[in-house]
Amino acid sequence: xxxxxxxxxxxxxxxxxxxxxxxxxxxxxxxxxxxxxxxxxxxxxxxxxxxxxxxxxxxxxxxxxxxxxxxxxxxxxxxxxxxxxxxxxxxxxxxxxxxxxxxxxxxxxxxxxxxxxxxxxxxxxxxxxxxxxxxxxxxxxxxxxxxxxxxxxxxxxxxxxxxxxxxxxxxxxxxxxxxxxxxxxxxxxxxxxxxxxxx
Amino acid sequence: xxxxxxxxxxxxxxxxxxxxxxxxxxxxxxxxxxxxxxxxxxxxxxxxxxxxxxxxxxxxxxxxxxxxxxxxxxxxxxxxxxxxxxxxxxxxxxxxxxxxxxxxxxxxxxxxxxxxxxxxxxxxxxxxxxxxxxxx
Numbered sequence: 001x002x003x004x005x006x007x008x009x010x011x012x013x014x015x016x017x018x019x020x021x022x023x024x025x026x027x028x029x030x031x032x033x034x035x036x037x038x039x040x041x042x043x044x045x046x047x048x049x050x051x052x053x054x055x056x057x058x059x060x061x062x063x064x065x066x067x068x069x070x071x072x073x074x075x076x077x078x079x080x081x082x083x084x085x086x087x088x089x090x091x092x093x094x095x096x097x098x099x100x101x102x103x104x105x106x107x108x109x110x111x112x113x114x115x116x117x118x119x120x121x122x123x124x125x126x127x128x129x130x131x132x133x134x135x136x137x138x139x140x141x142x143x144x145x146x147x148x149x150x151x152x153x154x155x156x157x158x159x160x161x162x163x164x165x166x167x168x169x170x171x172x173x174x175x176x177x178x179x180x181x182x183x184x185x186x187x188x189x190x191x192x193x194x195x196x197x198x199x
Numbered sequence: 200x201x202x203x204x205x206x207x208x209x210x211x212x213x214x215x216x217x218x219x220x221x222x223x224x225x226x227x228x229x230x231x232x233x234x235x236x237x238x239x240x241x242x243x244x245x246x247x248x249x250x251x252x253x254x255x256x257x258x259x260x261x262x263x264x265x266x267x268x269x270x271x272x273x274x275x276x277x278x279x280x281x282x283x284x285x286x287x288x289x290x291x292x293x294x295x296x297x298x299x300x301x302x303x304x305x306x307x308x309x310x311x312x313x314x315x316x317x318x319x320x321x322x323x324x325x326x327x328x329x330x331x332x333x334x335x
Contacts, residue, residue, distance in 0.1 A: 009265075010225075010265035010266040010283065010312055011264075011265065011266040011281070011283030043229075043310070044220055044222055044225070044227040044312065045218065045220055045227040045228065045229030045310045045312070046217070046218035046220070046229045047217075047218075047229035047230065047231050047308045047309075047310055048308075048310075049268040049269070049270045049279065049281075049308060049310050050268075052270045052272075052277075052279075052292075052308070053270070053279055053292060056277060056292045056293050056294070057293060066218060066220060067220065067222075068222055068223075071222075098222075099265055099266065099312065100222050100223040100225050100227075100265070100312070125283070127285075128283060128284070131263070131284075132263060135263060135314070135315070136224070136263065136314065139223055139224070
């Protein structure tokens with residue numbers, strides 16, 4: 001079971017990307033496993049919204065609500081992962097973190113507990129980068145620092161010079177991550193989905 | 200993280216099921232209700248109007264919208280309404296094949312996550328929205 005943690009600030013487009021990625025992984029899978037993709041949905045509030053969207057698109061979702069799996073609900077996350085591994089053992093497990101979670105903490109706890117190295121994909125909302133970059137500095141930097149891949153979303157809403165500035169800023173925060181631009185107005189390029197699939 | 204099982208305002212009312220969570224400087228308030236005397240479209244309009252109004256209020260107060268989201272469903276329609284501080288969007292959602300749908304009014308879930316706004320003020324806004332859904 002490969003684990004992908006989808007992180008990034010609130011409203012950055014995690015659920016939209018998750019839907020496209022899950023669809024791609026299911027389509028591309030060559031395995032005979034009945035369950036190819038499992039999803040864990042974590043929402044900070046007691047009531048989920050994104051899980052309803054995912055279910056409406058035909059996915060079974062395990063909810064972990066009312067807290068964050070990177071801290072207060074960490075044990076619930078780990079027991080949830082073990083349960084999924086033991087019951088359906090999917091090819092992929094995608095964990096959609098809350099918009100205020102630190103994906104590296106989630107990855108660290110999974111590695112410590114299960115020895116599985118997770119892939120971290122962090123979303124960035126280009127249209128709000130300037131607005132949140134400084135006021136929420138610790139959170140934003142923490143979400144990006146250990147990402148393997150960073151998807152800069154909503155690129156249609158900013159101009160090229162702003163995008164270049166964002167990319168430069170991101171490279172200062174995480175030199176090792178691959179950066180890609182995406183936009184909500186068109187589907188993610190299949191080549192990029194393959195990059196994510198191949199880690 | 201701090202959880203408030205009954206928001207300060209809500210303990211007086213005990214009508215709506217909501218919970219407030221504080222995490223990384225964010226105030227996250229979520230609530231649910233069922234509206235039986237209004238149409239799906241009417242509920243959708245009220246929520247969209249209030250989210251737009253919340254955006255303005257939060258900006259005026261120097262706060263930052265994490266997101267404002269709502270999922271509304273009736274027997275034959277589902278939609279997600281959301282905003283991150285600018286435009287409020289409404290996306291119709293597919294109806295689940297084979298799902299058991301309650302023919303019981305309009306089910307509404309709302310989640311607000313906001314930074315730099317007092318908890319009680321945000322709770323009051325959500326209560327105001329539920330009141331509008333109930334009374335207007």
